[in-house]
Amino acid sequence: MEETQTIQQMCTTFGVTPRTLRFYESKELLFPKREGTRRLFTRRDSARLKLILRGKRFGFSLEEIRQLLDMYNIGDGQATQFQETYRIACARLEDMERQRDELNEAIDELKAQLDWGRQLLHQETRTTD
Amino acid sequence: MEETQTIQQMCTTFGVTPRTLRFYESKELLFPKREGTRRLFTRRDSARLKLILRGKRFGFSLEEIRQLLDMYNIGDGQATQFQETYRIACARLEDMERQRDELNEAIDELKAQLDWGRQLLHQETRTTD
DNA sequence: ATGATGCCTTACGTTAACGTCAATCAAAAA
DNA sequence: TTTTTGATTGACGTTAACGTAAGGCATCAT
Numbered sequence: 001m002e003e004t005q006t007i008q009q010m011c012t013t014f015g016v017t018p019r020t021l022r023f024y025e026s027k028e029l030l031f032p033k034r035e036g037t038r039r040l041f042t043r044r045d046s047a048r049l050k051l052i053l054r055g056k057r058f059g060f061s062l063e064e065i066r067q068l069l070d071m072y073n074i075g076d077g078q079a080t081q082f083q084e085t086y087r088i089a090c091a092r093l094e095d096m097e098r099q100r101d102e103l104n105e106a107i108d109e110l111k112a113q114l115d116w117g118r119q120l121l122h123q124e125t126r127t128t129d
Numbered sequence: 130m131e132e133t134q135t136i137q138q139m140c141t142t143f144g145v146t147p148r149t150l151r152f153y154e155s156k157e158l159l160f161p162k163r164e165g166t167r168r169l170f171t172r173r174d175s176a177r178l179k180l181i182l183r184g185k186r187f188g189f190s191l192e193e194i195r196q197l198l199d200m201y202n203i204g205d206g207q208a209t210q211f212q213e214t215y216r217i218a219c220a221r222l223e224d225m226e227r228q229r230d231e232l233n234e235a236i237d238e239l240k241a242q243l244d245w246g247r248q249l250l251h252q253e254t255r256t257t258d
Numbered sequence: 259a260t261g262a263t264g265c266c267t268t269a270c271g272t273t274a275a276c277g278t279c280a281a282t283c284a285a286a287a288a
Numbered sequence: 289t290t291t292t293t294g295a296t297t298g299a300c301g302t303t304a305a306c307g308t309a310a311g312g313c314a315t316c317a318t
Contacts, residue, residue, distance in 0.1 A: 007295075018295080023276060037283080037296060057231060059188050062275075100229060102186060136265075147265080152306060166266055166313080191305070263316080272307070279300085287292070 004033070004040035014049055024052065029066055133162070133169035143178055153181065158195055 007018050024030045025039070029052055032039040041049075048069055055065040136147050153159045154168070158181055161168040170178075177198055184194040 017277080019276065019278085022296085027275095039295085054231070057228065099186065100233065102183070104229065146307080148306065148308085151266090156305095168265085260318085261316105262318100264314090266311105266313075268310085268312105270307105270309085272305100274304095275302100277300105277302070280298090281296105282298105283294105283296080285292105285294085288290085 004042055005046070007032075007039050007041070010041050010046070010049070013046075014053065016049075016053075021049075024049070024062075027062055027066065029062060029069065133171055134175070136161075136168050136170070139170050139175070139178070142175075143182065145178075145182075150178075153178070153191075156191055156195065158191060158198065 005013070007021055010016070010021055011018055021030065021032075021039070021041075025032060030041070030045045030048055032041045032045055034040065051069060052062075052065050055068065056062075060068070134142070136150055139145070139150055140147055150159065150161075150168070150170075154161060159170070159174045159177060161170045161174055163169065180198060181191075181194050184197065185191075189197070
């Protein structure tokens with residue numbers, strides 16, 4: 001019971017295309033095993049894909065995501081080059097916090113703008129009576 | 130005193146290239162006047178550019194930004210096709226709020242991850258004593 | 259007058275993240 | 289066994305948002 005998934009199972013559960021999964025493998029974001037020539041995706045791949053898709057929603061590039069995913073693979077001894085990745089993640093975190101703050105401001109402004117729009121829409125042509 | 134700015138003044142104050150400003154004009158995001166063949170950017174262009182750059186930081190596409198900017202230009206009578214733009218903005222607002230919430234979660238998780246990384250970095254090789 | 263600048267237009271080049279199509283190959287169904 | 293189905297590997301196409309290079313006016317200093 002290796003609990004592996006075929007490419008189509010992955011596609012339906014995650015809402016992506018086969019092309020996307022092959023592309024991610026070519027970019028070393030996923031590492032499915034092979035049964036002959038076919039790909040078999042492990043739980044590890046599923047976990048990584050979940051993080052990849054979330055990262056994308058935050059505007060991370062695939063390359064940045066790859067760097068961040070590597071943070072999860074330091075359990076095996078050498079923390080080689082980990083410090084650089086660590087710095088990247090810290091900087092990125094500050095970016096995200098700034099972005100969240102700006103986002104909050106923008107949301108408020110947009111809400112106000114929409115209220116104004118609502119008033120325009122609901123004017124019952126009473127001014128030209 | 131028209132208070133207009135040349136293309137280079139705009140570039141230095143906003144940190145963009147001339148190409149970018151021309152590109153935005155070609156996409157009908159900016160509408161500089163002309164002195165002969167040269168562009169003269171008005172306060173209105175500056176205000177719009179500020180919004181454009183902020184929109185970009187939120188991951189809006191230029192086309193979406195154009196739609197949103199049009200919301201500011203309904204003062205002149207006909208609310209033609211405004212309802213469509215309005216709907217787009219409402220939907221986008223919900224997107225942004227969802228994104229903000231996810232962003233907050235991700236920030237927390239990333240912080241935890243970084244704490245774990247910090248521990249790795251500061252282990253003083255005491256385990257192999 | 260003559261370069262040297264600065265801006266203009268036109269147009270092709272670039273990167274990211276896949277889409278799409280063709281040809282192949284293997285397992286499963288008829 | 290032949291057909292169908294599904295997966296794989298190239299390899300070229302696509303969109304967004306500019307970059308960059310080429311060639312042409314116009315003005316400003318020398």
